[in-house]
Amino acid sequence: MRTAFRIATLTIEIIERRKISFDKAFNLAVKKVEKIELSQAYRLAWRALTKYMLSDNIIMTTLGKDIPLRRKCAFRVGFFLVYYEHLHPEVLKRISGGLLPGRFIDILKRIRKEDEYSLLPEGPEDLVLAIKYSHPRWLVHKLKLAYGGDLINILKANEKRVIWLRVNKFKADEDRVEKLLDKENVKFTKDKDIPGLYRLDESEVVPSNLEVVRRNLAIIQDKASILVVYALRPEKHDLILDACAAPGMKTLLILEMLNRSGRIVALDISRKRTISMKYLLKKYYGDATNVDILTTDSSNISFLKKFDKALVDAPCTNSGAINSDPALRIILRDTTDVDIKRLKSIQTRILTNSLKYSDKYVIYSTCSIIPDECEDIIRHIKNLRYKIDKIELEVGSTGYGFDDVAKKSVRLLPIHGTAGFFISKVRP
Ligand SMILES: C[S@@+](CC[C@H](N)C(=O)[O-])C[C@H]1O[C@@H](n2cnc3c(N)ncnc32)[C@H](O)[C@@H]1O
Structure with missing residues (x-):
């Protein structure tokens, strides 16, 4: 001890x-x-x-x-x-x-x-709840406005560590991964929605130390993050823009679903993160010849031709990821209105630019649980006369609010046993 x-x-x-x-x-x-x-x-x-x-x-x-x-x-x-x-x-x-x-x-x-x-302490409810559940006070305040009665359930759900593990189909199959997990006495539950996905129930495992992870046979990736790629529906021969791609977790799954056909253009503004992305793709996939990785600003890049589909997995507060990364309880403590405003501006700019170069649709996602960077962005886009389509996923709940944007979007929340994610589909 x-x-x-x-x-x-x-x-x-x-x-x-x-x-x-x-x-x-x-x-x-x-x-x-x-x-x-x-x-x-x-x-x-x-x-x-x-x-x-x-x-x-x-x-x-x-x-x-x-x-x-x-x-x-x-x-x-x-x-x-x-x-x-x-x-x-x-x-x-x-x-x-x-x-x-x-x-x-x-x-x-x-x-x-x-x-x-x-x-x-004695004080306003949001202060007391913030201290009781160790969440930044600004976040509790926003969650209370958005989710009212579900607030405490969300704060409590964030105390439960969630680890999702998906089979890396390029290197292993379900049988092999399950046998190795059994060998290490790791308790797991097979997911009912996604084949090759497991929720680990063992509270004491260090995920990166698991044999299946060390040997690249399985990947730690939250179910909600996987569902974003399911919403994108990559199909054979698609040309796909992944506008905020690093470190490449979703790119990797898109590659898997394209099954060595089609092409992905994967962009990210951070050189350090695009370097990690190249390393990650090599580690799990091997030589990926159908992906082009570029370090660039997706909010103002232009292309000569259009993509079939685009994914904008936008930079955000990460407020939905507290149950997988408790460091966010500290990191988000100092987030201000100015930071959120800056994020909203970049989210809107990347989404509008990606819409210019997409033929069928753009999937917009964030691992955020506050409406500011999710429903509010899509409402703004809708006012610019873009069409919103319904996300065809049988999981999670609808978005925050009662309008068309809320009804057609999907929200995964910590109470669903996943990270908090928002997913919406916009048509150019
Ligand atoms: C939520 S992360 C993406 C995670 C990634 N899709 C995955 O599944 O691994 C958001 C990314 O957006 C990138 N980013 C921020 N501003 C950007 C911009 N203007 N253009 C392109 N990428 C940007 C960040 O560097 C960060 O890597």
């Missing part, structure tokens, strides 16, 4: 300092310590993040604001262990290896039997 405690503390500290994803932070933390207790550490850091704002609130009201970051992160992990896992504070003192001095342990001794409500 001593090592798990250190890795968990370091992981959260790295997220605070570098604002990177949970898995990246965990892998960096692991490099700095002995490689034992990994799955315990992964789960501990993950779970501690789901309660970190409550922990910070306790420490701030008792010790004030000026706590060194490492101690604050250690307290987050310690708070989780004592308050939710009922570890005795004296045991925590021993395993914390000096990271938690006596006054921190004393706080935990005092509060460990208290009711959760007595640890929460």
Whole structure:
């Protein structure tokens, strides 16, 4: 437990300092310590993040604001262990290896039997819920406006870690992947909608350490992300524009569905991410001769001919991905109205430009659960006289609101057991 405690503390500290994803932070933390207790550490850091704002609130009201970051992160992990896992504070003192001095342990001794409500501040509902469920307050406010009665279910659903694994059909089949998962004693459920897709029920696995993942036989990809490609419906010989393609998870699945026919033009503005994309495609697919990867701005690129279909998997807040990446609880804390405005502008510009070069339709998607970057964008596009078609998927729910845009779009929410995604279909 001593090592798990250190890795968990370091992981959260790295997220605070570098604002990177949970898995990246965990892998960096692991490099700095002995490689034992990994799955315990992964789960501990993950779970501690789901309660970190409550922990910070306790420490701030008792010790004030000026706590060194490492101690604050250690307290987050310690708070989780004592308050939710009922570890005795004296045991925590021993395993914390000096990271938690006596006054921190004393706080935990005092509060460990208290009711959760007595640890929460008094104040407006969105503030109290933000702290109770460790979500940025601005997000709780927006979710309350959009989902009303479902708000608490969404916040609670984000506490459940969701891992989806799909068979990489270029390298393996379902039988082989299932046998290897069984060999590692990983509990999984076969998805009823998508063949070759599994939901992992084992809460302690470190996804990147699974043998099927290390050998590239299966890919960690959320069901909602897969459904975006299903909505695109790639067909043999299609010429497809993937306007925001990196790191290439959806491009890879489009390639699979095209079955070595057709062509994809995959664009992304980030050079670093297009480089990772080339690496990812090579790793899972081998030599892909029917995909052209370009580093460019999709909001103003022009083409000489039109594509059959386009996918705009737009840059967004990632507010729908909290249940797969709890680092977002910290990363999104400082998001402002200005950031959302900037994202809305780029989302609209990429979508309108892609519509210019698409013959049949454009699928617009984001892993966001707020209407600003989803329904609102499509409503604006509709006002520009583009047609909205119904998404033909038998999953999820309709969009936020009661209009045509809401009825024809699909929303996957954490309460559906997937990441939060929005999918809409626009005709030029
Ligand atoms: C949600 S991610 C795409 C994920 C990708 N479709 C996948 O499934 O792996 C959004 C991407 O849009 C890219 N992006 C942001 N602004 C862009 C622009 N103006 N033109 C092209 N790509 C852009 C970002 O670099 C980021 O890689």
